[in-house]
Amino acid sequence: MPPAGRIRNFAIIAHIDHGKSTLADRLLERTGTVGVREMRAQVLDAMDLERERGITIKMHAISMAYTAADGETYELNLIDTPGHVDFTYEVSRSMAAAEGVLLVVDAAQGIEAQTLSNLFLALENDLEIIPVINKIDLPNARLDLVTEELVKLLGVVEDEIxxxxxxxxxNIDDVLEAIVARVPPPAGDPSRPLRALIFDSQFDKYRGAVPYIRVVDGRVSPGMRIGFFASDATYEVQEVGRLRLGMxxxxxxxxxxxxxxxxxxxRVADTKVGDTIVDAAARATEPLPGYREVHPMVFAGLYPTEADRYADLRDAxxxxGLNDSSLTYEPETSSALGFGFRCGFLGMLHREIVQERLEREFDLDLITTVPNVEYHVYPEHGEMLLIENPSRMPNAGEIGRIEEPFVRGRFILPATYIGGxxxxxxxRRGKHVKMEYIDAERVEIEYDLPLAEIITDFFDRLKSATRGYASFDYEFREYR
Known part of the structure; x- marks a missing residue:
């Protein structure tokens, strides 16, 4: 076990398709974590769905041993993250377990909308940022221009990129050396009472819920009794270990x-993501700062096609929900569809992925209702109502005012497509906020948009208007 001074915890962040998972593959290969026979593209993307779509949906953690140029062996804990706007929550969770990030930018595409969102998350978490320009082998790579963009954005010198x-x-060795040299070792005291952050968990039908943890203070070993801040339950630890390709x-x-x-x-509910694990015999008094509660933005009903599979859908x-804590659900009934659940998602891709995972992993056949958003309805008399199902809307005569969710949309696109x-x-009832030129050819536009207007065909219309060259990202602003 290496001393804390030789541990480096880092995440990889980037816009979708800028090569995060491929870079992770090379790091695993170079450190010998994955043998030649086990190697395949996107080796960390274990879900079939991830491999088919070529995107990362869940974050993945893995430990690597690396002997650096100074002759010392370091333990590098990599957390690979998703790039799509719907999975930003997964990215924020991985950052709470890391001290530094590799910010990966495509040499041909340059900085895009999700690059900025992930960068702001890293700055909020006060992490060391190592800028990496990937895909320099492409014939249309614009290395000088992208370097200039990063220098302007991050205020770094060229040599640091x-x-x-x-x-x-x-140049994969340069990345490994930069992680060792620039990412700070974790702070924390092994002699203090145990405090460990749950940053993810999975359910194993033979071993129960298995939390993935980042130990902040103290240590945890088999035979110890542990407790949680969010519940009174205590359990005896049977096994601890590192995440290589397996456990x-x-x-x-x-x-x-x-x-x-x-x-x-x-109990699946005991391993709540963001909770703090403590020693049951010597409980730490302060919990670790967890994650901000995430609020679903898009709501839709999920119903089993066969009524007798309602209980299976509930269990699924x-x-x-154990390892996707951004998914919310509550039972609802429909005269046409019978018993089902009203589910809350972070966005449309999130809804699609959840439905596909339920159908594949749990062998369910589902019907989905049309998605909509949650409105704040203020009646003439009485308290505000939260309405996310149109059938629950009060009569028009009783309503004083209605507020809907607005998001701040950020577009990055070639200047020729500004008009579209x-x-x-x-x-789509948008309100213009600002427009800035990033360089001579590309522009950044910000708009405040009603969420209800972008959850249906907005992305398709945007692709048509810009021939697929625009990148778009949004974050919730307020109800108005």
Whole structure:
């Protein structure tokens, strides 16, 4: 077990399709974590759905041993993250377990909307940022221009920006050396009472709920009794270990380390993501700052096609909710469809992925209702009502005012397509906020838009208006 001074916890963040998972593959290959026979593209993307769509949906954690140029062996804990706007919550969780990030930018595309969102998350978490320009092997790579963009955006000097090709494995050693040199070792005291942050968990039908943890203070070993801040339950630890490609048991996990813990936790609700694990015998008094509660933005009904599979759908949603804490659900009935659940999602892709996972992993056949958003309805008399189902809307005569969710949309696109994007946003009741030129050819536009206007065909219309060259990202602003 390396001392905390030789541990580096880092995440990889980028816009979708800028090569995060390929860079992760090269790091695993270079450190010998994955053998030649086990190697395949997107090796960390374990879900079939991720491999088919070529996107990362869940974050993935893995430990690597790397012997640096100074002759010392370091433990590098990598957390690979999703790039799509709907999965920003997964990214924010991974950052709470890390001290530094690799900010990956495509040499041909440059900085895009999600690059900025993820960068702001990293700055909020006060992380060390290592800028990496990927895909320098492409014939249309604009290395000088993208370097200039990063210098302006981050205020760094050119020498601090790494230029790599993850596909060809060019300059991968420079990335590993930069992680060792620039990411700070984890703070934390192994002699203090145990405090460990649950940053993810999965359900194993033989071993119960298995939390993935980042130990902040103290240490955890088999035989110890642990408790949680969010519940009174206590359990005896049976196994701890590191996350390699599978689970690799070890004797103990100490302050600064990332790994997993098995304690036959029967209740899925006990391993709440963001909760703090403590020593049941010497409880720490202060919990770790968890994650901000995430609020669903898009609502739709999910109903089983066969009425007798309602209980299966309920169990499946509970298990899926264990490692996707942004999914919310409550029972509802429909005269046409019978018993089902009203589910809340972060966006349309999130809804699609949840439905596909339920159908594949739990063998369910589902019907989905039309998606909509949650409105704040203020009656003439009485308290505000939260309405996310149109059938529950009061009579028009009883309503004083209605507020709907607005998001701040950020577009980055070639200047030639400005007209089409402005027209689309005005048609969708948008309010213009600002427009700035990033360089001579590309522009950043910000608009406040009603969420209800962008959850149906907005992305398709945007693609048509810009021939697929625009990148779009949004975050919730307020109800108005």
């Amino acid at each position: 790494l230029a790599v090709s993850a596909k060809l494995g060019t 690799q048991p070890s004797e103990t996990l100490a302050a600064g380390e990332v790994g997993y813990l098995v304690a036959s936790i029967k 949603l509970e298990k899926l 994007v402005l027209k689309l946003c005005e048609e």
